[in-house]
Amino acid sequence: MGRRRFLVWGRGRGRGRKRNVKSCLQRKLRQLERTIPGSHGIMEVQTLFLTIQNYITLLEAKVTVLRSLSTFYGV
Template sequence: MRTRGSGSGLHVKGRKRRAKVVWLGKKGGNGIERKLRELQRSVPGSQGIMEVKTLYQTIENYIILLEAKVTILRSLSTLYGV
């Protein structure tokens, strides 16, 4: 869905809990900085991290943790026949 507002940019909403994309032009600051802030909000425990390298390591660890959880849940699902 694409909506038009007062010309301030593009606003797209997804279904349920999917990500929404907001383009604010120059108001939102540097695009990379804005994306890094979004990553910090998405990954638990990374809000206070200032260095990019440390942030990337934290994100990598979080992704590995999520993958391990998925593997465990799949194994349990297969074991119990769900």
């Protein structure tokens, strides 16, 4: 099992902490963006979250269809 890294708000002092938190959040957003198929380049955060919302809705619809087919065919 991999080592989990958590964002810690209490570390650091002054400006450096804000910069570290911002860069950490940007890195996490880039990682999240890479997991979504069809995302191209760097998106605005709002666009990224809308794309994620649409992707989750699509995945839920696929699961519903697959469950229906499974029930229909008795698998």
